[in-house]
Amino acid sequence: MFKAVAELGYRPNNVARNLRVRRTNVIALVVADIQNPYFSAVGKAVQDLAYSYGMQVILCNTDEDLEKEQQYLDVLKADNAAGIIIAPTHQSTESFRYLAELQLPTVVIDRSFRDIDIVLSMDNVVIDNRAAAAALGVHILGRNRKRIAGIFGYGSTTGRERYEGVMDAHKQMGVLPEEDLFRFVAAKEPVGYEACVELLERPDPPDALVASNGLLAAGAYRALKELKVDIPTQLAFGSFDDTLWTPMVSPSVTVVRQPTTEIGRVAVELLLKRIQDPELEGSETVLKSELVVRDST
Amino acid sequence: MFKAVAELGYRPNNVARNLRVRRTNVIALVVADIQNPYFSAVGKAVQDLAYSYGMQVILCNTDEDLEKEQQYLDVLKADNAAGIIIAPTHQSTESFRYLAELQLPTVVIDRSFRDIDIVLSMDNVVIDNRAAAAALGVHILGRNRKRIAGIFGYGSTTGRERYEGVMDAHKQMGVLPEEDLFRFVAAKEPVGYEACVELLERPDPPDALVASNGLLAAGAYRALKELKVDIPTQLAFGSFDDTLWTPMVSPSVTVVRQPTTEIGRVAVELLLKRIQDPELEGSETVLKSELVVRDST
DNA sequence: GTGAAAGCGCTAACAC
DNA sequence: GTGTTAGCGCTTTCAC
Numbered sequence: 001m002f003k004a005v006a007e008l009g010y011r012p013n014n015v016a017r018n019l020r021v022r023r024t025n026v027i028a029l030v031v032a033d034i035q036n037p038y039f040s041a042v043g044k045a046v047q048d049l050a051y052s053y054g055m056q057v058i059l060c061n062t063d064e065d066l067e068k069e070q071q072y073l074d075v076l077k078a079d080n081a082a083g084i085i086i087a088p089t090h091q092s093t094e095s096f097r098y099l100a101e102l103q104l105p106t107v108v109i110d111r112s113f114r115d116i117d118i119v120l121s122m123d124n125v126v127i128d129n130r131a132a133a134a135a136l137g138v139h140i141l142g143r144n145r146k147r148i149a150g151i152f153g154y155g156s157t158t159g160r161e162r163y164e165g166v167m168d169a170h171k172q173m174g175v176l177p178e179e180d181l182f183r184f185v186a187a188k189e190p191v192g193y194e195a196c197v198e199l200l201e202r203p204d205p206p207d208a209l210v211a212s213n214g215l216l217a218a219g220a221y222r223a224l225k226e227l228k229v230d231i232p233t234q235l236a237f238g239s240f241d242d243t244l245w246t247p248m249v250s251p252s253v254t255v256v257r258q259p260t261t262e263i264g265r266v267a268v269e270l271l272l273k274r275i276q277d278p279e280l281e282g283s284e285t286v287l288k289s290e291l292v293v294r295d296s297t
Numbered sequence: 298m299f300k301a302v303a304e305l306g307y308r309p310n311n312v313a314r315n316l317r318v319r320r321t322n323v324i325a326l327v328v329a330d331i332q333n334p335y336f337s338a339v340g341k342a343v344q345d346l347a348y349s350y351g352m353q354v355i356l357c358n359t360d361e362d363l364e365k366e367q368q369y370l371d372v373l374k375a376d377n378a379a380g381i382i383i384a385p386t387h388q389s390t391e392s393f394r395y396l397a398e399l400q401l402p403t404v405v406i407d408r409s410f411r412d413i414d415i416v417l418s419m420d421n422v423v424i425d426n427r428a429a430a431a432a433l434g435v436h437i438l439g440r441n442r443k444r445i446a447g448i449f450g451y452g453s454t455t456g457r458e459r460y461e462g463v464m465d466a467h468k469q470m471g472v473l474p475e476e477d478l479f480r481f482v483a484a485k486e487p488v489g490y491e492a493c494v495e496l497l498e499r500p501d502p503p504d505a506l507v508a509s510n511g512l513l514a515a516g517a518y519r520a521l522k523e524l525k526v527d528i529p530t531q532l533a534f535g536s537f538d539d540t541l542w543t544p545m546v547s548p549s550v551t552v553v554r555q556p557t558t559e560i561g562r563v564a565v566e567l568l569l570k571r572i573q574d575p576e577l578e579g580s581e582t583v584l585k586s587e588l589v590v591r592d593s594t
Numbered sequence: 595g596t597g598a599a600a601g602c603g604c605t606a607a608c609a610c
Numbered sequence: 611g612t613g614t615t616a617g618c619g620c621t622t623t624c625a626c
Contacts, residue, residue, distance in 0.1 A: 013603050020605045024312065034341055057356050058353050058354065059340070061344050080312050221545060222544070225545065248546050310620070311620095313620040316620075317602055319602070
């Protein structure tokens, strides 16, 4: 019987099926840049797990461009996507309202909507950014550093929280932070490079540097090598995101390792529950990160 | 008028539309592993260009598992995907026949179907693997190396062609290759590590090593560092794929840089033409790669 | 031009 | 159980 079907060459048409049953089995992953190792690691986990549940994953790169993001969201709504996993470009009430009005099951990753003043029926999966950054800061200050500089992602709650964690570390260790050693910039490798060069060429360069994500870290590290900065003697270096290269370079880089696979897994599971029952209340899951100490600090 | 539509909250339903017009605007990218930097670079380019043409990209990770790949293909057919960009796991007549019977517009990247003995109405976008590998081999042999070892991806025409290029280099430089210094393995970081350790622990270790892709290179380089091999004095090292880390490590790594953005761009453009006219004859586009000489050779 | 009607391929509901 | 039918929301056709 199945054989007969197969031999007749019957192929089901999911488009018709999806129209009839008024749902699809496509979930969308909306992130800034899939080449960012953090997002590609999360994306891999999302895709693997989605596959095991028989769902497809559509990939949307927003380049942190709000208009592009909203265009994608409109298309996803039109395509009747089953759900969305998104790291939203802006974490403003405005843009969350836009997202909420789609009425699609949504899980927000990497960025927090804790402080948004409207009720959101969405799940939030983040890490303990502030505590993790504080731990990194305490570790570095404990290495007898007095003047930490920092390069943080601009526009995300994530970057802001990590900055605050570094401030916490200063307070905890009784060191006065130097406000003009901190930069908030676009999360791109060349931008990290530029910011690092600028900080190091000051008349009074810092004795430690923190980068708030893997792309900024890559750019900063490239600059440090090019400027022939002696790490960690002259400058201690630490960052977020444990990528392929951080253990390979000399000196290897101290990082906060995010549980990317776990983030993807939890995001998919929350999303599937929300697809089954869209009326679920919003939730926040805070996953633990891990400080991996290497030679750069 | 548009405003009225917007204010009434009308949302088009693409599923219904797609059923009616019997096509979708979804193209699928079917690759082994989106975390492989080669595929994530191509994927980024595909996604960017697809967006500009108003198309969505579905991501499928096959893990080089043929069954998983064919399951994906069945789903893509059922979903009425507009077209497929694929780096097929097996390059056998059998599996190309399976692919061809889907009757979906298809562009094959990274792997060649030059030697398949059935007529395929597909486009093929590859690089000059054999020539590129030969250039790398000639460069290394020119550094006065006599005993090159190699780690190549197993199961892909790509790995095989790169191996043959290294053989060509030997012939050209009048050096006799040592057959038992070449390994064909799964394209994964830990596998590259293992193979490298095994080659270096021989009683008669090689004085040069070539890795045929970015993941194998990462594993091999990690092993070389761990074994404290002196590069390039004791061993020259070169690989395919210019990734974030190859210029950052010490010594920086000589690589064959593939035109990933161009590969993605050409693949999408060929696919769109084929979607418009599925009867087009098959084609093969061979793009040029570039040898980037750094400190490791 | 404007409006009504058919039908894409499927599933769910209903009748037998 | 098995067979028939309505209809998901759109586009296209055809009539006016």
